[in-house]
Amino acid sequence: MIIGSNLAKIYGKGTVEVRALDGVDIRIRKGEFVGITGASGSGKSTLLHLLGLLDRPTTGTLVIDGVDVGLLGERGRTLFRLNRLGYVFQDYALVPELTAEENIYLPSRVRGMTVKECTRACRDILSLVGLRDRVDFLPGEMSGGEQQRVAIARALVNNPAIILADEPCANLDTRNSTIILDLIRKLNRELKQTVVMVSHEEWHQKYFDRVIVLKDGKIVSGGD
Amino acid sequence: MLEEEQVAFFLASRLITRGNKGTILLTIMIIAMVFVNLIFLPSIIAGIVVLFNQQNIDYSYGNLVIEPREDQLLITNVKELQQKINRVPGVVASTPRYTGAATIVSKGKSTTPLLIAINPEDEKQVLKIHTGIASGDYLNDGDTGQILIGTTLAGNKDQKVDRTPTLGGVDVGKTVEVTFRNGITRQYRIKGIIASGQFSVDSSAFITRKELESVLGTTDTANQILVKTQMTGNEDAMRITLMQYGIQEKIWTWQDKSADFLKSIVGSFDIINVISTIVSLVIAVVVIFIVIFINTVYRRKQIGILQAIGIDRSIIIKSYIFQALFIFASGTLAGCALLFVLLQYLTASPLVFPGGPVAPVLEPMLLFRAIVSLFIVSLIAGFLPSWLTTREDILSAIRG
Numbered sequence: 001m002i003i004g005s006n007l008a009k010i011y012g013k014g015t016v017e018v019r020a021l022d023g024v025d026i027r028i029r030k031g032e033f034v035g036i037t038g039a040s041g042s043g044k045s046t047l048l049h050l051l052g053l054l055d056r057p058t059t060g061t062l063v064i065d066g067v068d069v070g071l072l073g074e075r076g077r078t079l080f081r082l083n084r085l086g087y088v089f090q091d092y093a094l095v096p097e098l099t100a101e102e103n104i105y106l107p108s109r110v111r112g113m114t115v116k117e118c119t120r121a122c123r124d125i126l127s128l129v130g131l132r133d134r135v136d137f138l139p140g141e142m143s144g145g146e147q148q149r150v151a152i153a154r155a156l157v158n159n160p161a162i163i164l165a166d167e168p169c170a171n172l173d174t175r176n177s178t179i180i181l182d183l184i185r186k187l188n189r190e191l192k193q194t195v196v197m198v199s200h201e202e203w204h205q206k207y208f209d210r211v212i213v214l215k216d217g218k219i220v221s222g223g224d
Numbered sequence: 225m226l227e228e229e230q231v232a233f234f235l236a237s238r239l240i241t242r243g244n245k246g247t248i249l250l251t252i253m254i255i256a257m258v259f260v261n262l263i264f265l266p267s268i269i270a271g272i273v274v275l276f277n278q279q280n281i282d283y284s285y286g287n288l289v290i291e292p293r294e295d296q297l298l299i300t301n302v303k304e305l306q307q308k309i310n311r312v313p314g315v316v317a318s319t320p321r322y323t324g325a326a327t328i329v330s331k332g333k334s335t336t337p338l339l340i341a342i343n344p345e346d347e348k349q350v351l352k353i354h355t356g357i358a359s360g361d362y363l364n365d366g367d368t369g370q371i372l373i374g375t376t377l378a379g380n381k382d383q384k385v386d387r388t389p390t391l392g393g394v395d396v397g398k399t400v401e402v403t404f405r406n407g408i409t410r411q412y413r414i415k416g417i418i419a420s421g422q423f424s425v426d427s428s429a430f431i432t433r434k435e436l437e438s439v440l441g442t443t444d445t446a447n448q449i450l451v452k453t454q455m456t457g458n459e460d461a462m463r464i465t466l467m468q469y470g471i472q473e474k475i476w477t478w479q480d481k482s483a484d485f486l487k488s489i490v491g492s493f494d495i496i497n498v499i500s501t502i503v504s505l506v507i508a509v510v511v512i513f514i515v516i517f518i519n520t521v522y523r524r525k526q527i528g529i530l531q532a533i534g535i536d537r538s539i540i541i542k543s544y545i546f547q548a549l550f551i552f553a554s555g556t557l558a559g560c561a562l563l564f565v566l567l568q569y570l571t572a573s574p575l576v577f578p579g580g581p582v583a584p585v586l587e588p589m590l591l592f593r594a595i596v597s598l599f600i601v602s603l604i605a606g607f608l609p610s611w612l613t614t615r616e617d618i619l620s621a622i623r624g
Contacts, residue, residue, distance in 0.1 A: 054532055054618045075536065082534025093529040093622075095235075097242035102234075107533050109231050138242070154533065 002028040002051060002162065002194070007060035008217075009046050020046040021057070022217035030161070033188045033195045034222075035208035043217040044198045045166060051196055052087050052164045053077045065161055082111055086155030086193075088165040092147040094139040100126060100150045101135045108157045125153040129183060145176030152183060156191075163187070165197040169204070181207050231535075232542035239543070240550055243519075248551070251515045255555025255598070258508045260562050262594040265500045267567070267584035268575070269493040275582050276489060277482075282352040283422040285478040286319070286450035287459050288466070293473050298445040305473070306346075306449060312469045314454050314462055317349030320446035322436055327403040328377075328391060328429060335389040337377050338428040339402070341436035350452040353418060353425055360396035360416030368435045371400065371412035374426035375419040388427060402429075404439050421580045449473075505601055512548050512605035520544060520613040527613055528621025537614035541607060548606025552598055 004026040011018040021043045028034050036044045049055040050062060053069055062069050065084060072080060081087070094103045104122045113121065126132050129149040139147050148168055155163055165184065169177035185207050188195045197208070205211050212222040240248060281287060290309070292299050299305060302320045309318045319342065326339035344363040348354050354362045363372055379390020394400060396414050403409040412431065420426055437443055453462045459477035466475055479486075520527065527540055567584055574581035613621070 049619060052532070054622075078531065078534055078536050081532065085534075087532055089529065089532075089622075093525075093532075095238075095526055095530070097238045102238060106231065106235070106530075106535065109227070109234070110535055110539065112227060158534075 001030055001063075001065060002026065002196075003063045004050070005061050007047070007050055007057045007062060009043075009050065009055065010058045019217050021050070023060070024214075024217070024219050026212065026219065028194060028196060030194055031188070031192045033185065033207065033209045034197070035205055035211045036196065036198045036214060037200055037205070037211055038214035038220075040200070042214040044200075044214050046217075047214065048164055048166050048196065048198050051162075052085055053081050054087075082107060083158060084161050086158070086160040086163045088148070088151050088155045088163065088168045090167040090170045092139070092144070092151045092171075094147055094150055094154070096139050099136050099138055100131060100142065100146075100153075103139070103150055104154045104157050107154060111158050121157055122153075125157050126150075128156075128187075129153045143176070144172050145179055148172060148176070148180055149183065152180070152187075156187065156193075159191070160193065162194045162196065165195065167198050167200070169199070169201070177201075177204075228536070228539050229542060232539045233546050235539070235543040236546035236550065239519075240547060247515065251511060251551050252554045252558055254511045255508060255551055256558035256562055258504050258511070259556050259559025259594060259598060260566065261504045262501060262597065263559075263563055263586065263590060264566065264584070266497050266590050267586050268582065269490075269497060270585035270587055270590070271574075271582040272493070272577065272579075273486065273490060274585050275577065275579055276486060277478075279420075279422045279579055280478050280482045281456060283356075283420050283425045284351075285476075285481050286350045287453040287456060287478055288451040288462060289476040289478070289481055290318075290449040290451060290466075290471065291474045291476065292447060298442075298447055299449060299473060300445055302444050302446045302449070305471070308469065309449065309451060309466065309471065312462075312466055312471075314458075314465060316452040316454055317346065318449050318451045319343060319346035319350040320433065321448040321450065322433060322446050323448060324405060326405070326429070329401040329403070330391040330394045330398065333379075333390070333392040335377070335391060337374075338424075339404075339436075340428055340430050341433045342430055343433050350450050353420055353430075356418045356420035356425070358417045358419035360414065362416055363430060363432055365432065366434065367415070367432045368438065369410075369412055370415040370431070370435075371402070372416045372418055372430040373400070373414050374428050375417050376423065376426040377429060378414075378417050402431075406440060408439050410439065421578065501597070505597055508598055508601045509605050512551060512602055513609060515551070516544055516548055516606050517609035517612075519547070520609045524613060524616070524621050525623075527610075528616075528618050528623075531614065531618050532622065540614050541610045544610035545603060545606040548602045549599075552602035556595055556598060 004024060007021055007024040008019065009021040011020055024047060036047060038044045050057050069077065069080060101122045104125060105118050108118045108121050123132065123135065126135060129152055131146060131149055134142060134146060142150070169180050172180060181204060184195055184197065187193060210222050213220045306318050306320060309315055322341040323338055325336050327334060327336045343365060345365050358375055363370060373394060376388060377390060378394050379386045379392050381393035383390065383392055391400065394414060396417060398414050399411050400414060401409060401411050418425060453459065459479065463475045463477060530540055531537060567586060571583045574583040
């Protein structure tokens with residue numbers, strides 16, 4: 001469960017102050033697939049960054065699975081990201097020198113799995129995203145869609161409670177976008193993971209359980 | 225905790241093996257050169273010191289120098305004392321000398337060098353001056369009216385070349401006039417010119433003790449006895465042995481005699497050494513720092529993403545430290561190989577210095593110091609840029 005109260009993010013000071021997020025209240029239930037949409041500059045990415053603990057709100061509180069994450073120190077936030085959150089970036093963000101399997105291996109190894117457990121988990125998860133035959137491929141040797149599926153596998157490997165996806169289909173064609181969205185939807189259904197996804201594509205909305213619409217840093221609808 | 229290091233090592237190994245190999249190779253080569261530079265100059269200096277030491281033993285002092293007892297100007301009963309010394313176990317030979325100043329004149333050129341009276345055959349057993357005859361012949365025990373002149377003392381016809389007072393380019397067969405301390409003046413034919421490479425020898429003149437005793441009217445006296453021992457390095461023990469065998473004269477080791485000279489040489493070289501070492505280490509720091517810094521700046525976004533997916537910054541920093549240590553280890557190994565080739569070459573074809581050929585001397589402590597210095601430098605140069613980059617907030621890093 002994610003509960004955000006009066007979340008605000010203000011950049012700059014005085015006359016050049018920019019309110020990227022302006023007093024947002026948000027509740028996302030466990031297992032929900034929530035889409036965040038809005039025009040460019042509406043604050044959707046800022047909200048996702050706050051939910052993903054990549055940034056701290058200027059004001060407001062954020063409680064995820066009963067933990068007030070605002071009270072966590074840097075190391076605590078890192079551990080929280082590692083154990084409870086899975087983040088999928090717009091541009092895949094894979095380490096180019098690591099193979100598909102090694103990219104996924106990294107967070108699971110840091111979490112404390114043995115090499116054997118990691119390898120098994122990586123192979124299972126690659127099978128789940130349909131890339132079992134791409135184990136030893138470097139990112140540069142895969143298509144954009146395949147790279148994004150590896151990124152999703154990396155986000156899933158530690159079995160996080162929440163998956164945060166920042167426009168994961170922005171760099172993909174419709175066919176690959178559909179593959180990715182179907183995959184996320186399937187994982188959401190089968191693994192009961194909460195998914196929060198930023199998207200500005202209207203046709204993506206059919207995948208979401210709920211759509212939060214942002215405008216000028218405020219929730220216009222769907223805030224629950 | 226060890227798992228963090230394992231992950232950092234895993235990350236570092238992949239970044240090295242699948243990263244830009246040209247950059248890594250170039251950096252390793254630069255570190256190898258720095259390593260060679262850290263070792264090479266000090267090993268040459270050590271070689272020079274070894275040469276000076278050996279020259280002091282071979283041309284000036286032997287292993288031990290025996291001088292008159294306290295409050296006495298001369299050693300008397302030299303023959304008896306010499307026999308006594310030669311019977312001491314560990315002594316190879318000894319040679320009595322009488323050294324003093326004398327004025328030598330040739331064609332109006334006058335100078336006052338050290339005049340050393342020797343027993344030529346005894347000298348051959350202790351020193352190597354006889355091997356440095358550049359022209360003419362060495363003295364014989366019975367020689368009178370003959371003199372050996374050092375090449376520096378003999379000088380050049382073109383006196384602009386000479387840096388010290390000389391006899392203006394005298395040669396074998398010419399006659400010089402020597403005035404002794406007691407006022408007696410005699411003429412001597414130059415029997416040989418010595419070019420030993422040792423300044424103290426090449427700027428002196430030599431006659432036989434027999435000749436000097438005839439001038440001074442003394443018999444069986446000397447003011448020095450040089451002793452050659454079987455082993456170099458145990459002079460202190462040999463001094464004690466000689467004392468135990470009843471030698472009551474003052475006994476010095478060659479190290480005692482050349483201490484000030486060596487200290488000044490080593491002191492001067494040490495300054496050059498320290499400057500060269502500092503410059504080399506600064507180059508190493510700068511090179512590794514730049515490589516790691518460019519690497520981290522280039523991977524700024526990637527570092528941000530790694531942090532975003534829950535990889536702790538300490539793991540990222542350690543992975544860059546491992547990369548720096550890999551560069552250090554490879555650079556040091558390559559440097560060792562280069563150094564080995566260089567040392568082999570210079571041992572076979574030593575550098576020729578005014579004192580003689582100098583082969584580099586590699587001391588284990590020097591090697592250890594260079595490795596430790598480079599290791600510390602690599603740690604710093606690996607840590608600092610990655611620490612700076614991972615300090616940045618994650619979003620700024622991801623945005624690049």
